[in-house]
Amino acid sequence: GLKQLTPHPWDSLDPNLKVGDKVTGKVVVMADYGAFVEIAPGVEGLIHVSEMSWSQHLRSAQEFLKVGDVVEAVILTLDREERKMSLGMKQLKPDPWEKIEEKYPVGSKHTAKVRNFTNFGVFVEVEEGVDGLIHISDLSWTRKIKHPSEFTSIGEDIEVVVLEIDKENRRLSLGHKQLEENPWDVFETIFTIDSVHEGTVVEIFEKGATVALPYGVEGFVTSKHLVKEDGTTAKVDEKLEFKVIEFSKSAKRIVLSHTRVWEDKKKESDVSAKKAEGESTRKATRKLKSSLEKTTLGDISELAALKSEMEEQEKKKAARKSSKKQADEENPS
Structure with missing residues (x-):
C-alpha cells in the first residue's frame, strides 16, 4: 500500500502535545454519541457529547456541532500507542458549579x-x-x-x-x-372555624368534593357534608355557602360543610322559637301571679275588715252583758 511508504500521522504528532493542552481542529465525522475532530492531518480525536457542554440536556451531538465546524478543544486523554485521543469543549468554559454559592x-x-x-x-x-x-x-x-x-x-x-x-x-x-408571601398567614384570619363563605364545587370524587373558595384557595368537603336542605347532594359547578369546620395552616387544608350551614340555621331558628315561647310563658305567669297577688291582698283586706267588725260587735255584746249583770246585782229580787 502507498500509505505504508509514508510515516503514520500519529508518529508525526508533536511529541510535546499533552493532556490539558488546547488544540484546534475541524469536525470530520458526526455520530449521535459525539464528533470526530481532525487536529492534524490523519490525527483525529473524539469529543463525546457529554464533553461538549456543561449542560446535561444534550441528547445528540448533532444538536451542538456539524461536519465542517472548526472547534477549539482541550485534550482530556492521549494514548499514542493505541493512537486514541479524547477531547473536551466544555473545559474551555468555567465549570458553573465551581462558584455556585456565589x-x-x-x-x-x-x-x-x-x-x-x-x-x-x-x-x-x-x-x-x-x-x-x-x-x-x-x-x-x-x-x-x-x-x-x-x-x-x-x-x-x-x-x-x-x-x-x-x-x-x-x-x-x-x-x-x-x-410570594405565604397567603396562609392571611387565610388563618379569614377562614376561621364556623365562618361561612361562598364556594363553587369544582370536582366530586369518591370521598367528597373540592370547593373553590375566595382568594384562589380550595377546600375539601366530605360526601355527607354535601347534602342540601332538600336532601339532594351538591353537584359540580354549584355555588353554595360553606361553613369552615377545620383549618390547618401547616397542612394547608380547609375542611368545609354545606350541611352544617342549614342545620345550624335551623337549630338557631328552633332555639329562637323556644326562647320566644319561653318568654311568652314567663310573661303570662308573671301576669297571673300579679293578678293572684292582687286578689289575695284584696281578700285579706276584706277579711281584716270583717274581723274588726266582728271584734267590735263582740265588745259591744260583752259590754251589754256586763251592764245587765251589774244592774241585777244592784236590784236583787
Missing part, C-alpha cells in the same frame, strides 16, 4: 427554563450546566396540583427562588411559590 446563593431569584417533568416535580435549567428541581409542593401555595403539567409546560420560562444547594450531586432545590 452566583446562586440560597434565597436568590432567577429565571429558569422548564426541561422535564416527573410526578413529583419540575426539572429546570437555570443556565447551561446548572439544573434544579422544583418540587410539586413548591409550585403553589393554594392550588392542589396533581401533576406539574397542570401548572407549566416544557420549554417555558419560570421564575424560581434557590432553596438549597447540593454541590456534590450538582443540583439546586428551587421553589416558585416562595416568590
Whole structure:
C-alpha cells in the first residue's frame, strides 16, 4: 500500500502535545454519541457529547456541532500507542458549579427554563450546566396540583427562588411559590372555624368534593357534608355557602360543610322559637301571679275588715252583758 511508504500521522504528532493542552481542529465525522475532530492531518480525536457542554440536556451531538465546524478543544486523554485521543469543549468554559454559592446563593431569584417533568416535580435549567428541581409542593401555595403539567409546560420560562444547594450531586432545590408571601398567614384570619363563605364545587370524587373558595384557595368537603336542605347532594359547578369546620395552616387544608350551614340555621331558628315561647310563658305567669297577688291582698283586706267588725260587735255584746249583770246585782229580787 502507498500509505505504508509514508510515516503514520500519529508518529508525526508533536511529541510535546499533552493532556490539558488546547488544540484546534475541524469536525470530520458526526455520530449521535459525539464528533470526530481532525487536529492534524490523519490525527483525529473524539469529543463525546457529554464533553461538549456543561449542560446535561444534550441528547445528540448533532444538536451542538456539524461536519465542517472548526472547534477549539482541550485534550482530556492521549494514548499514542493505541493512537486514541479524547477531547473536551466544555473545559474551555468555567465549570458553573465551581462558584455556585456565589452566583446562586440560597434565597436568590432567577429565571429558569422548564426541561422535564416527573410526578413529583419540575426539572429546570437555570443556565447551561446548572439544573434544579422544583418540587410539586413548591409550585403553589393554594392550588392542589396533581401533576406539574397542570401548572407549566416544557420549554417555558419560570421564575424560581434557590432553596438549597447540593454541590456534590450538582443540583439546586428551587421553589416558585416562595416568590410570594405565604397567603396562609392571611387565610388563618379569614377562614376561621364556623365562618361561612361562598364556594363553587369544582370536582366530586369518591370521598367528597373540592370547593373553590375566595382568594384562589380550595377546600375539601366530605360526601355527607354535601347534602342540601332538600336532601339532594351538591353537584359540580354549584355555588353554595360553606361553613369552615377545620383549618390547618401547616397542612394547608380547609375542611368545609354545606350541611352544617342549614342545620345550624335551623337549630338557631328552633332555639329562637323556644326562647320566644319561653318568654311568652314567663310573661303570662308573671301576669297571673300579679293578678293572684292582687286578689289575695284584696281578700285579706276584706277579711281584716270583717274581723274588726266582728271584734267590735263582740265588745259591744260583752259590754251589754256586763251592764245587765251589774244592774241585777244592784236590784236583787
